[in-house]
Amino acid sequence: MKNFVIIFFMLSAYFSFSQNQKDTIVFDRKLEEVTISATKTSKSIDELPIPITIISEKEIQEFSASKLYDVITKQTGIVSVTTKTGTEGLQMQGLDASFTTILIDGFPIIGRSFGALDLNRISVSDIESIEVVKGPSSSLYGSNALGGVINLISKKQIDDGPIINTSLKHASHNTTHSSLIYKYKEGTFQISNSFDYYKTDGYDLIDSDVLSTVNPYSNYTFRSNVRYELSDKLLLNANGHYYKQEQINIATDSSSLLKGESNIKEWSFGTSAKYLMNSNFYQQLEIYKTNYRTDEFLNTEDGVLYEDNYFDHTLLQSEMKSYFTYKGLNSIVGFGITKEELSRRDFSNNPEQDLKFIYGQLDATAFNKVNIILGSRYDNYTNYTPVVSNKLALGFSVTNKIQINGSVGTGFKTPDFRQKYFDFTNSTIGYIVLGRDVAVDRLEAMQNVQEVVPFSELSSPLKSETSLNINFGVKYNPANNLSFDFNLFNNKVYDLIEWKLVAKYQNNTNIYSYFNVNQVETKGLEFNASYKKTDNWEIKFGYQLLYAYDTEVVKDIEKDDSDYYALDTETLTSTKLNKDDYFGLFNRSRHMGNIKLNYHLNNKTDLNAMITYRSKYALSDSNGNDILDAYDKFIEGYSLCDVGITHQISLLRSFQIGVKNIFGFINPEYISNITGRLYYMSVKINFK
């Protein structure tokens, strides 16, 4: 019963290797709190002056999670939302999904649909911890990391010899999830292979139509990792993954039923070499390539092809990093290139984008009390104005119980391929959407086009969306078993890209293109507390208060000649809106919170219960003034409650049983990703 809890991070292999002896399976919180995502170096969470959460393996497994979605949506201030284009992705500090980068062992996941990554694509069966960095991280990770980074760290092996982990889960909707992980370690060589299979019948929230809310699908993930320490000085690493999903695709066309398939294939391969010159200096070279491809089709009832669609995105990234440590001062300098290619339907060409980047970061601890991080990154895209992202973070330990942290940073997101090269015609409704880079040529080639916006406004390229983010936090640990963590945040995002009407074509067809239009601000407070009453009881509480606005709307609504009105549904007259009537951006809840209870019955059995709450919000405007105001229809706030039991039969065997959404909350009309009560049962068996 020794060496149970062992933390091992790839980058920290040489420096921070910690072991602890525990005779229970309960994790010690303090132990795990080492992170690599925030600084690209191994760093204790207590030394980091920026908001960061580490989700432990225990927490990942608590409710028998299969996919990242199951874990991440339980975190304070993080919610998975449906965007206005119908895709779903995570919202953090009130910022859109396109502003968060998701990494596995430091390598980015691609395959975004309208900016959002599908969290149900990412399996967590071989994941040891998930690091969530909130706040701007573009100074290390570049575009898309404007709002934060989520890094999934895969499990590493400590002891020599083979280990086999198996798990099998069955849940409602005829959902099966199984995983098989094989690891082998001998001295300085180790290999890890994991296979994960997920299959579900989907579900239907609205019986009255012929369509299902989620059609049946299945997917599998294969991940492989090989590490070899060639000598004391050289560490080689290679990893790869393959993912495939198949889903039935059903749609209707005015009268007839259309059937087809919707498939996703994804792979990646990465390799790195780390060379340790001496204890103060080491270098790492990484090369990574990944591809994401979707293929969809629909046939009519006669089997004739009705519609097909594909999307094929490739990223190649190469990066060289140098680390230098001297008397408590750590520095990192990195540079690299990325090359992206996209091929998809409704594009006028197959666009490519090249990037050269260089970044540097200094972090230091002064007087054992002050932590400083200073970072800067320069991104140079072909055909774009270069972007510089900066970050400064300062932390100060007032006493050994109180720490004050503040950080300010800038971030950016480049226009995506769709915003530049889209060429889409919807012939049923009758509209055309043109990417900014192709709009002028296409419009000039059309006859009978009536300008709404002067075409000269389209001739300059789109600007990157940029941000200024500020975080200020206090951590207070009055006792070993009690902690409070407050963080105030303010994110301003400039030059947000939206589509707007540019012209009208014959028969009144509307033509849209993309513009840098508005500026939004999200601000609020995140509060987390945890209390361990005895060795048996632990309670955690999380809350986020959020205000999210379009700053132009705020300005306009305060003007005397504001044209923002709303219908008062009681008097049936229009009333002029004032500032207090403006609720803010769509899909943002003012209040979100969670309470988690963990009861450690004995050395073998743990009981968990969790409630997550989200206050009212709205997906779109309901009264025709394009903004969300007090007179709009809102989706009512709701709570979800999960309960689960984990029982350790023996050292190598355990089972879990539980109910998600125990009160069976559903809102079929507006919330498609909440399915009502779900039962699950899973068994884990390990072989050594």
Place this chain on the structure above:
Amino acid sequence: MIANNSMKSTSFFFLFSLFLFTACEKSSPEEILWWHNADVIELDASDFELNIADTSATGDFIKFSFSEGSIVTNEDWDVAFRGTTLIVNGGDKANNDQPGRTGDAAVYIATGSMSEINSVDTNRLLQDNSSGSAILNNIMIDDLGVSGQGWASYSFSTHLFSPRAGRVLVFRTHNNKYAKMEIIYFYNSLNPNTGSGDIGGYYTFNYVYQSTGEINF
């Protein structure tokens, strides 16, 4: 979630599939009349159809007279409705399926609430012409409501067409009187959902008719 969202947009056409009309009942004895919360009048307009290829519509326009305060079938109409289209009894018709114009009616859109719009800016009045509705042609009332400049707006996420609050249609009637109108609802339900069969083309509106011919309300 891997929700199936493709091609749901076809539901937009349900809103055109039937055209019905709701007018308001007189309730005030004064010269200047206010009507609120009127009884709902439903009209069968099943001959109304939309050509999906070019979004052109065919079917009967429902004519309304401010002085009568009701639907009329004679030539003394002021404004007529079909689907999302409004025409006035003044100017020229754009195509042969529209009723001929016999009067002097004209229209513009003012920004403000009904009580704030208390006079007519006669310089802004426009009539229909052969290339389209007065309103449509000048992108003041925009059939699909997407330009953000009309009396209604169309949402690509809900596929609903909503009258915009604070947009008042100011009319000159067919016989040179004035009226102002605010369209409140466009569906047969106060909480419309085209997915569950609610249909558009049901107009509910407030209006004030100035029977003296003065431009002040």
